Amino acid sequence: MFDLLLRQCRLLQSDRTIAEVDIAIKNQVIAEIAPTINANTRLELDMQGHLISPPFVESHIHLDSALTAGQHRWNQSGTLFEGIEIWRERKQNLSLEDVKRRAIATLKQQAIQGVLFVRSHADVSEASLTALQALLEVREQVKDWMTLQVVAFPQDGLYGSPQNEALMEKALEMGADCIGGIPHYELTREDGVKSVHRIFELAQKYDRLIDIHCDEIDDDQSRFLEVVAACALRTGMGARVAASHTTAFGSYNNAYATKLLGFLRRTELNFIANPLINITLQGRTDTYPKRRGVTRVKELWQQGMNVSFGHDCVQDPWYSLGTGNMLDVAFMGLHVCQMTGTAEIDACYDMVTWNGAKTLQVEDQYGIEIGKPANLIALNAQDRYDALRCRATVHYVISQGKLLARTEAPRTTWHCDRE
Numbered sequence: 001m002f003d004l005l006l007r008q009c010r011l012l013q014s015d016r017t018i019a020e021v022d023i024a025i026k027n028q029v030i031a032e033i034a035p036t037i038n039a040n041t042r043l044e045l046d047m048q049g050h051l052i053s054p055p056f057v058e059s060h061i062h063l064d065s066a067l068t069a070g071q072h073r074w075n076q077s078g079t080l081f082e083g084i085e086i087w088r089e090r091k092q093n094l095s096l097e098d099v100k101r102r103a104i105a106t107l108k109q110q111a112i113q114g115v116l117f118v119r120s121h122a123d124v125s126e127a128s129l130t131a132l133q134a135l136l137e138v139r140e141q142v143k144d145w146m147t148l149q150v151v152a153f154p155q156d157g158l159y160g161s162p163q164n165e166a167l168m169e170k171a172l173e174m175g176a177d178c179i180g181g182i183p184h185y186e187l188t189r190e191d192g193v194k195s196v197h198r199i200f201e202l203a204q205k206y207d208r209l210i211d212i213h214c215d216e217i218d219d220d221q222s223r224f225l226e227v228v229a230a231c232a233l234r235t236g237m238g239a240r241v242a243a244s245h246t247t248a249f250g251s252y253n254n255a256y257a258t259k260l261l262g263f264l265r266r267t268e269l270n271f272i273a274n275p276l277i278n279i280t281l282q283g284r285t286d287t288y289p290k291r292r293g294v295t296r297v298k299e300l301w302q303q304g305m306n307v308s309f310g311h312d313c314v315q316d317p318w319y320s321l322g323t324g325n326m327l328d329v330a331f332m333g334l335h336v337c338q339m340t341g342t343a344e345i346d347a348c349y350d351m352v353t354w355n356g357a358k359t360l361q362v363e364d365q366y367g368i369e370i371g372k373p374a375n376l377i378a379l380n381a382q383d384r385y386d387a388l389r390c391r392a393t394v395h396y397v398i399s400q401g402k403l404l405a406r407t408e409a410p411r412t413t414w415h416c417d418r419e
């Protein structure tokens with residue numbers, strides 16, 4: 001007796017093939033995948049040939065600042081730095097309830113659109129560590145339907161204020177999953193380099209993952225990615241490290257970028273690009289031509305490196321237009337990075353699914369395979385290309401073997417008789 005049987009699935013597989021199968025779930029685990037399954041089940045759902053995919057993975061978001069756009073003022077310049085100033089004002093009156101309410105509302109918004117794995121940064125520059133405490137409580141509260149990782153993120157720099165380094169260590173003791181950083185926003189180049197070294201030391205001491213906001217600036221002299229790469233090579237930690245944003249990589253001269261790519265290939269580093277926000281934040285000091293402000297996604301992918309896409313912001317001082325829809329993120333990435341070949345389009349889909357799972361190091365729980373936790377989504381699409389082109393509706397979200405959300409596609413009726 002199965003708990004849930006999904007009929008008529010078009011199962012999307014990581015090798016780019018699609019299989020027409022039934023999928024049976026028992027005890028929250030995928031129990032059987034076969035062309036036809038004949039067995040008793042408590043609940044049967046007809047997927048009607050919809051595309052069945054592993055859930056979307058949000059590899060980079062800031063839930064602590066989500067849903068605050070316009071509080072207390074709008075980011076009129078649209079720059080990263082005005083965003084940081086507004087957040088500095090807003091975070092003076094954070095409370096646990098305030099952060100938890102907005103974080104859970106955002107996670108629900110994401111989950112109904114098929115996101116079941118999220119990595120969120122939590123600002124740990126405030127002495128109270130309210131944002132971190134709130135997100136750690138949320139991590140526990142949502143664990144039955146969402147896997148949430150929390151990064152201790154020193155928004156104002158690890159050395160921006162005398163107490164920040166100790167706050168970071170306290171955040172790790174409280175249970176943050178990952179240690180973050182922002183070397184390009186430290187007071188000096190030397191502080192930036194020192195911060196990266198300290199982050200690796202702390203990650204080893206506390207056995208945590210690393211996710212650094214790295215070179216999120218148009219300055220072609222912002223070169224902390226090479227420091228991260230060197231630390232990854234020397235510690236052997238590369239697969240447990242993510243370099244987020246790395247937008248300056250898009251501005252480096254090609255001679256330096258080519259040398260750097262050679263180093264990066266040896267590291268197993270993960271890269272997270274956030275095309276929605278960086279296409280709007282970056283290039284603000286340019287006249288024309290304006291830079292795209294996105295890292296070299298296509299080149300990193302071509303070199304076989306793991307790249308994922310993140311939303312970064314959902315209605316906050318940096319980006320007011322986020323929706324939580326990962327297909328929007330991949331759609332923008334596909335355009336900005338000019339990844340319009342068929343394999344490239346497929347790769348952009350992978351950047352919000354399988355690649356994100358690799359970045360989060362949750363591959364043992366991820367994927368539609370017998371014996372794995374039953375997390376999957378049903379999209380109104382034929383394949384990856386169709387899903388991206390149409391930003392397909394996610395009809396069903398199955399989380400840990402249970403139906404979590406169901407959404408109907410919009411229906412239009414044509415009322416004009418004329419052809």
Ligand code: FE2
Nearest residue numbers: 060062213312
């Ligand atoms: Fe970020």
